[in-house]
Amino acid sequence: MSEPTKRIPRQLAVIQVNNIVMYPYLMMPLVVSDSNLKKVIDFALNSEKLLGFFLAKDNENDTENSKDIYEYGTAVSILRMLRNNDGTISLLLQGISRLKVEKIIQEEPYLMVEAETIPETSDDSPKIDALKKVAIELLENIVEESNDLSKELIMGLRSVKQPSRVADIIAGNVNISVEKKQIILSTLDLQKRFELLNQYLSEMIKQMKIENRIRSNIQLEMDEDQRKYYLREQLDAIKKELGESDEVNQEYKKWEALINKADLPEQVEETAREELERLSVMSPSSSEYSVIRNYLEWIVNLPWNKYSEDRLDLKKIDQILTKDHYGLDKAKERIMEFIAVKKLKSSLKGPILCFAGPPGVGKTSLGRSIARAMKRKFIRISLGGIHDESEVRGHRRTYIGAMPGKIINEIKRAGTANPLFMLDEIDKIGKDFRGDPASALLEVLDPEQNNNFVDNYLNLPFDLSEVMFITTANDLGTIPGPLRDRMEIINFSSYIEEEKVQIGRKYLVPREMENNGLSGNEVRVMKSALEEIIRYYVREAGVRTLQRRIGTVMRKIARKVAEGSNEKITVTSKNVSDYLGRRKISHDLANRKPEVAVVTGLAWTSFGGEILFCEGTLLPGKGQLILTGLLGEVMKESARIAVSLVKSISEKHGINPEIFTKNDVHIHLPAGAVPKDGPSAGVTLTTCLLSLLTGKKVQHNIAMTGEITLRGKVLPVGGIREKILAAKRAGINTVVIPEENRDSFEEVKADVREGMTAIYAKTIEDVFETVLTD
Secondary structure, rough: OOOHHHOOOOOOEEEEEEEOOOOOOOOEEEEOOOHHHHHHHHHHHHHHOOEEEEOOOOOOOOOOOOOOOOOOOEEEEEEEEEEOOOOOOEEEEEEEEEEEEEEEEEEEOOOEEEEEOOOOOOOOHHHHHHHHHHOOOOOOOOHHHOOOOOOHHHHHOOOOOOEEEEEHHHHOOOOOHHHHHHHHHHOOOOHHHHHHHHHHHHHHHHHHHHHHOOOOOOOOHHHHHHHHHHHHHHHHHHHHHHHHOHHHHHHHHHHHHHHHOOOOHHHHHHHHHHHHHHHHOOOOOHHHHHHHHHHHHHHHHHOOOOOOOOOOHHHHHHHHHHHHOOOOOHHHHHHHHHHHHHHOOOOOOEEEEEOOOOOOOOOOHHHHHHHHHHOEEEEEEEOOOOOOOOHHHHHOOOOOOOOOOOHHHHHHOOOOOOOOOEEEEHHHHOEEEOOOHHHHHHHOOOOOHHEEOOOOOOOOOOOOOOEEEEEEEOHHHEEEEEEEEHOOOEEOOOOOHHHHHHHHHHHHHHHHHHHHHOOOOEEEEEEHHHHHHHHOOOOOOOOOHHHHHHHHHHHHHHHHHOOOOOOEEEEEOHHHHHHHHHOOOOOOOOHHHHEEOOOEEEEEOOOOEEEEEEEEEEEEEEEEEEEOEEOHHHHHHHHHHHHHHHHHHHOOOOOOOOOHEEEEEEOOOOOOOOOOOOOOHHHHHHHHHHHHHHOOOEEOOOEEEEOOOOOOOOEEEHHHHHHHHHHHHHOOOOOEEHHHHHHHHHHHHHHHOEEEEEEEEEEHHHHHHEEEOO
């Protein structure tokens, strides 16, 4: 037994790793970051700087804290230790002797074992010497195949006399698996150890030779491909000189014929021929070749000078529009004016119209009917949720997979340069880091600029002046000002009950009968049934929900017919509930008796007119104003104006001033989950507040609207027609509106105003005299 072996104690703290095997007499650096292993090192430094170095068994998981180690390991000495700034410890370790674990003494806070020191056998037999020489020769072969090991290692091994040391040095330096290294460490018989080592080295040499052969083949293949590429380029050049390049010539002639046939504008044709010349000198295998081909394909397939012939027969167009849509007189009138001017003046730029109104009133479908009436191709794209400017203008050709924007793409698909282009939901365009699509539309929707619209991909001016652009929107407030200024706004109003009945009879009932496989011989829907559905089962500005309700009725009838019923089914107001259940809407919304501080207001939303109740109450407090009902900032300001106004006229109406300092005022607008905003509730809020403080009741059959000022003046508001319709639906026949809205009321159709009385107010006192009663 050697001298260092005698100094190794039987009890050792263990440092364990999952990817390193240590051998006797080898030195190895190690960086430790685990807190438990740091405790092991501190223990060793306080004793004899000796540790047990063992490989953890589970190599797939983090086993630095695992207690499952191999039976054989190595006793190591700490030659050098350095504590780093990042908290880690750098060690230089030297192997001393093999160890065999007899038992585990301690597991926490770190592992300690009782181990037996295994002395190295000294065997100088001829067989061992021969195995040692074979191992060194195999290592020489590995050095020749790889640059990872130096030749100095071979020279050093020849001078080492102890065979066991040679085996351990070779095993510790070659790149074999951790499991194989552990097997060699655990093999105590020196002859078996050398036989295993030589086997592993032979396998390693075979694998390295195969890898090197694969690498050399790959390099040869690459060189061969390059050689073929250069030869092909030279061959193409020779063929070009001789005029024998068939593929290039055929491609050139094909595109030249397409360009000649396309009837391109002068600037576009010049650009196309320049690109064709570039294409003719390129190899088909070049990446730029396909880019130019795609670009030429877009140029020759776009309808630069292809226009469809408009139908200018005004009577025929009027018949088609009337057949497809009931009402919508303003929109139809504007279209007829455009066609009339187009008939008198052959050259006319397409208008930029914006159909603005509630959902379901027929904006998109009217655009489709206009295209059919004028015999124009119809294009529709939805702008809702678009955030990327390139959706409109396209990408530049420098990007991989670049394409033109939606405008050019759809015009190519239509095949004409004068389609009817409908941009749906223009009020719902987004904006983020990818650009502002609304700004990109400024050029498209400007008749003075769009005759030279430049798409980023084409980089050529395309004439959009003959395109008839129609946009749709529900809320004009969200459209940017410059974009809105470029469009002619045509407002679509809510449908009245009579209009909905006519739409139901002429359009919706026949459509739903066809959709559900029914005919007039099997079902008949009476006018009274449509009135019942409109009054008590739907509440909307348009007719989409009405169509769904009619569809529900038709499906239930279709089931009866499919089950074998032969009798003709008639739907009346009395049996509608059999198909749709009990009534969903009550028209008894207006209170049937006057109450204090309960006022009926009128509101105008993007979905049409609505009635709005305002309630107030007094609470003991300090004069605070409490507002509830999900009110917007403008409506909150109207409420504060109402409080200030009532305070200023409190003496006139006999209100005790102390009531404002000893009480809180709570104003609530029911339907609290529905957002409410706008200044037109000022009159309603002021009336509610004065009724609350004076104790006077508000007449139950009067609804009101109007903006209020601090001086008590009543200012005009919008949406008078929609508000009158809302009052009529609720069974209210008297409305209070601002004096300045007199013309707006008189412009409403007579059938809408029938049975309605308007009271015009200049000041808030006019309102009080009308609606407050003792």
